Amino acid sequence: MSLGERKAAELVIINGTLPETAGSVNVAVAGGAVLAVGGQDVLALVGPGTRVIDAEGGALLPGINDAHLHFIASAMTRFGYLDVGASAASSWQEVAGILAAVAPGRDGWIRAHGWDEVVLGPGGAEVLLELRPDTPVVVFDQTGHQLLANRTALEAAGIGRAPAAPAGGVIGRTASGEPSGLFVDAAMEMITAALPPVPREDLRSAALKFQRLLHAQGITSLTEPGLGPGGKSLLGGACTTDALEVLGAMALDGDLTVRINTLLLFAGTGGISADMVGNGLASGLQHLYTQQGIDPRLLRIAGVKVFADGTPRSGTAWMTEPYGEQCSHGSMVVAGSTDAGRTAELNEIVRLVHAAGLQAGIHATGDAATEAAVDAIIAAQATDGRRGRHYIIHGAFSSNDSLHRLAAHDVGYSTNPAIRAAAGDLIRRLLGPERYDRHQPLNSALKAGVKLNIASDSPVTDTDWRRTVAAAVTRATVHSPGRPDDPERITSLQALQAMTSLPAWQDHAEAFKGQLAPGMAADICVLDGAWPAADIDELAERQVAWTIAAGSVVHEPGWVSAGLDRT
Template identity: 25%
Template sequence: MRRIICLFIGLSLSASAIADTLYTNMKGYTLTSPAGEQAVLQQFSTMLVENGKIQAIGGNALAERFTDTEQTVDMQGKTVLPGLTDAHGHIQSLGTSLLQVDLRDTDSVSAAVKKVHAYAGEQPEMEWITGRGWNQEQWQQKVFPSAAHLDEVVNDRPVWLMRVDAHAGWANSEALRRAGIDKDTVAPEGGEIVRDEQGNPTGVLVDNAMQLVEDVIPEPSLQQQRAAYELAFEHLIKLGITSVHDAGINADEISVYKGLHNQGRMPLRVYGMIAATEPKLAQLLAEGPYESVDQKLTIRSVKIYADGALGSRGAALLEDYSDDHGNHGLMVTSEEKIRDLYELIIPHGFQINTHAIGDRANRVVLDNLAEVYNELGGRNLRNRIEHAQIVHPDDLKRFNQLNLVASMQPTHATSDKNMAEDRLGAARMEGAYAWQTLLDQGTVIAAGSDFPVELANPFYGLHAAVTRQDRNDMPAGGWYAEEKMSLQQALRSFTIDAAYSAWQEKSLGSLEPGKWADFIVVEQDPFAVDASDIWRTQVEQTYVAGERVY
């Protein structure tokens, strides 16, 4: 339901109250508390902000009452939305990727190699040539590339290129040599060294095997890390993202965040998930959750990888891959280790966010959480399954039974639509990317992009959620269109429901009195345009705590 609020909604304010800023003449939209299916979409034309927080929203009556303000801003009829939250992204990886060779739009292995060759020529002093974004499913021949392809253009320096999903990497021969990978190298548990018919490594490494190369790549300096973060921050706020749930950060990255925050160099909010692979995990848990006074930095969750990704056939499935018989995918973290981690984390009161893409991985997570809840509790922690892409239909209802949030990325569906049925077969699509099924049963969905796996633009995600189409309007009518979200549901998943998934719905996620004034101004009203054009929405201004940051 949408309606103009004629009487203002706000905190108790005297007739003579003076506010920092009164914003008038806007077309404002916000979901109102509580989060989840009870949230209501409301429209307003006036907003009162003081000390970085919303004091009231309303219509003309509010504007007429508070004429004595420090500043009045005429929004000239522009559309205002709550700042958008990306509930699953990788900030340092985004910043780093913006400095690397970008292979996202290549349509063949030769096109990818050509871009690497050009980039290497532009960076003669760079010791390692690194990049990201290749996807063999978008190439004319849908097969993995090889080291030989790269050796033709760069053979004097190591080359390492991550697949778009970051669950496979492509190395040249020099990178393999430096990593000590040859015919006799044994792949680590949860990883695969792709080999040719003679058993020689081809140059592609999947999941945990990627670490063999990444361990020999020089670590970026602290200055380089900070530069990557700040580049990512700038990129995100221009897209209207005011909060990010950073999915898997180590102790060093936590220190970088704290340093940036203390120096006032964080223009957006970060909800950090500690990587379960962090050697100091137990120590960090014992120190307890961390939240800065201004809520710019919060750390109270742990990110665990259960399996790999569908595109690289690393997602753990209950049955064989339809296009690779005998392959069930990979459990990146063993079931025993997952159980141990749950038993370690829950007593400290940290939220558990487990990456699970395949139906086997999702079932492993669900089974182990159910057992640990019975032994230790933890049902009230708003634990999350990150991605929840392929879920056995019998398991979907267990999200509610276990009080889980589904942290899902709408553009994954529109990116995967060209290969998902090949990987799974039609029968297993029933529980795949099942947004509306989960919403209908009352499950909260926290939406994001998984950037830089996908582009970070949240309006691409809103568009994909509502249409189940790519930005070329394909397929006609939408891919498994019965799982579409309404625009109200989609906006909810990027705002108040995303805030709920981080225990922040009382202070973030909507433009309600007492909450931080995180909002954006956009050049078109997404509720007034055709759904196919939502992705074209441009952000004109971004505000965090009432301060214009873009």
């Protein structure tokens, strides 16, 4: 479409600015795409029916793409479950008061989320065990690693007086040795297995509210990294195949306005095997959306999430050098009883995913796990010479050698600066200053030519992308302001690309999104001021004024307060 053809625009944004260049810019939009980006010439596209938005000098950004955001889990923790987080309750008595007053959900259960041991202290089990004898109650903690159940829930789950804890799990006990109602990590499944599926109406209602919140933050694309049969044990059992189907229904009904790539989850956070992946793929679940005729630019199943290892915090990151209080190397969490066996299993899992034409998104935090994941990807790609755009998730301690291999084989890298900002001090304590300095080697990755993207991992950190960008630029943590000479800092423009054009590559979508240019999808985030290239601290003061998704206004000034409160 040349300007000479004078097709009238549906929407024109005037008086915008671009982060990279000085001067004012106007953008015309029609048919869901950007028609033109330019100066006065763009105004010729304003017709009688054109909506004109004055950006008043605000920065025009490509719509933000958070390439690792647990959409369903975040939606449910924010809008689905009853909130007993730090802002709602500051003592166990207040938690009990909230639980005592609420009506049970559609399925007869009370599900709540957000208690924080750091805020509330111990003693929750004693307060909650005998509460609400009429109703099963389950209350997840803010980290997703612990839950409390009342006696009625214990009975519903068939938990007797002396249950044995599974490997990797802990059951809290009373003084007499009976279960107290506290279940940690792998033991949580003893309760969640008994939970009825989250009602689909609840999933959909929370998803719609959360989508609106994301648009208010300028987000127009995301990767939901884990829905499917393995989601039953995660975060209240909401991340299941039901959730995949709810997203599909939203897309078919025209209610989905944020673009979502999903990764399938065939196992929980540990124990994935090639058999599980093989059987999962044989079920054909990966074809769900294409069979329904859903536009893959809006909603697609992109690949499979694979947990290669765990986290440094829990001692389950697989590192070449020992770390932590146990002074161990950790290990991978895929099926197998030896490092060699687990490595072979991982290779077979990635081979299966690659052969199915899907992406492997591999959670690897330790340097040894990252190496094993890169080896597995390179081996899988060697079978047919095709580059699958597989990627490493977190990759927190990637060596320079790993980074160069990532770049050479077109393997992506998705990491989370806001997690470093929140947990960096703990990581320094566990792993020592040397490894801490190399933690999340953002600049080394870009210098090596790696397709790096930065993401929130919400609900682990907030979806506010300004914090992720600022954390990548400053490398600050809670207790340290960040060093100006930190070699792993990146610039604010690099960080912005890592939340726009680079994740579009991960989505196989760089041809239609991730840049503000003619012919690209009209996904646009308009700030209320210019891009603060010189002083990243100013980014926190910028608000998202407008958000455009596929050419439609999905957020505008004044909408912030409407509809975003918890219900």
